[in-house]
């Protein structure tokens with residue numbers, strides 16, 4: 001499989017986010033160099049998914065800075081895979097068709113759809129519409145998308161949810177292999193995630209009404 005981008009680096013400084021009238025968090029800073037991993041923790045509603053949305057460019061920060069360097073011509077959105085709570089699969093398409101679509105759409109192809117399904121133990125389900133699959137199986141197909149297109153930054157929102165023990169072990173191995181190739185992993189989690197030498201950001205600031213922040 002392809003290697004991550006040599007010299008890749010993500011720097012996040014003093015990031016703040018508002019949603020509606022509320023400050024969700026502020027002062028989030030971290031840096032990751034090639035091969036780095038960050039675990040994002042915090043209570044329900046603290047803003048873990050929101051942080052991933054900011055990094056993915058789905059939300060604009062209220063303050064602070066996100067800088068990706070060492071990725072050549074690729075912009076940050078072109079460098080990332082995002083696996084969210086909703087697995088973003090097309091229910092009427094089969095598992096294989098979903099992965100073929102992702103492979104064509106995302107570019108820089110790596111594994112073929114069938115090969116990626118084998119890695120996540122779902123080769124037998126390749127021809128089934130995703131609507132027929134269980135929550136854990138759908139999550140495994142969403143994670144198989146990581147393998148069909150080469151993108152160095154993996155943003156994973158509670159990636160182990162719905163996964164059985166064996167699938168959690170497979171996911172951990174895939175994350176570590178990705179890091180070994182120079183990729184970056186940022187994962188939110190409520191459960192312990194045994195990534196070696198991972199940094200942790202805990203989002204714990206209580207949400208504050210913006211008016212209270214005003215002088």
Ligand SMILES: Nc1ncnc2c1ncn2[C@@H]1O[C@H](COP(=O)(O)OP(=O)(O)OP(=O)(O)O)[C@@H](O)[C@H]1O
Nearest residue numbers: 019020024042043044045046047048049050051188
């Ligand atoms: N579209 C939205 N508009 C306004 N506020 C929102 C919106 N989406 C989320 N929020 C607010 O942002 C806060 C942070 O949500 P987020 O989903 O990032 O939390 P989380 O830490 O990922 O929670 P969980 O552990 O439950 O998944 C929520 O408490 C919610 O009030």
